[in-house]
Amino acid sequence: MLNVQGKWALITGASRGVGRETARFMAQQGCNLILHSRDVKHTASLEEEIRSMGVQTYSISAELGNHEEVTAMLDAIEVQGTQVDIVFNNAAVQIAYRTDFWNTPVEDFEASFRINFISVVTICNRLIPGMLERGFGRVINTTSGIINEPEQAGYAASKAALDKFTKDLSSRLEGTNVILSLTDPGWCRTDLGGPQAPNAVDSVIPGIAIGAFVNDGRSGRFFHAQNFVGMDLEEAVTKAEAQEAQRYVI
Template structure:
């Protein structure tokens, strides 16, 4: 199991919901944190909380729909001299529920893909080559279990694209100590999931973060967070490493 103490993790959407749970959990394991949100004001509270747990942390801001802001965020991290070891691509947007799905506006797809897919490819393409050079890296991309719901076509299609990107990229990481995997928090009571969701947001740990701790150099696994509820981190890692890796082969 990977010891993350002293390593640096970037968490997108860290100010609330699942991202907040990831931040607190990783800080408790001794991991230093880069906390992303759309505004530095949004992450001020969680930054104070994780620092109180004894780790280093700072906030960065970017509107993920704006490519230039994503690049500027990555430039800032690099200018700070931070070597990012772990990435949680957690932030996402669910535009709308379109009962008349035949009339889904193109803007649903454009915004969903900008935030849920293109921003993540930008982050991965910038940070993963540096991880390969240093000989260590873990990337955890958050997908969704939504299916058979054309009412949420923009959101679902952007997550499907992310799954494809992750699995394709995984095939090129074989033989390195850089791993890229997929996680799904389940339907949780968050701003995105809504109050009717069956799962408490706290239930996402340790499963949502287990991809940072697996240590067998296998990528393209799918880690459903709700399958790890109530487990210790050690037991969760042991279970995760038994899940079959499924990259697309070259």
């Protein structure tokens, strides 16, 4: 199991929900954190909490639907001189539930793809080459288990694109010490998931973070956080490393 103490992780959507839980958990493991939100004020209290754990942290902001802001965020991290070792691409938006799905506005697809897919691609394409040069990196992209719901077509399609991108890219990382994984927190009671969701947000720990700790050089696996509920981190990593990647078959 990988020791992340002293490494730097970027967490998008860190101000609340799954991102906030992930940040707390990683800080408990001794990992330094870059906390992303749309406004640095949103992560101010989390910064204080994390610093009290004895790790370093700072906040950055970007509207992920704006490509220029995503690029500026990555520029700012570079200016700070931070070597990003781990990335949790957690942030996402679920635009609307369209009961009249035949008339889903094109804007649903445009916004979903900009935030849920294109921003992740931009982050990966910027940060993974440096990881490969340094010989270490972990990237965890957050997908969704939503299926057979055309009412959420924009959101679901953007996550399907993310799945394809992640699995295709992972095929180029075999034999390196850069591991690219997918995770799904499950349906949780967050601002995005809503109050009717069956799972508490803290149920995502430790499963949501497994991709940062696997240490066997294998990319392209999917880790469903709810499959690791009740496990300690070492047990969860052992279970995760026993999984095989489900490659696309042509």
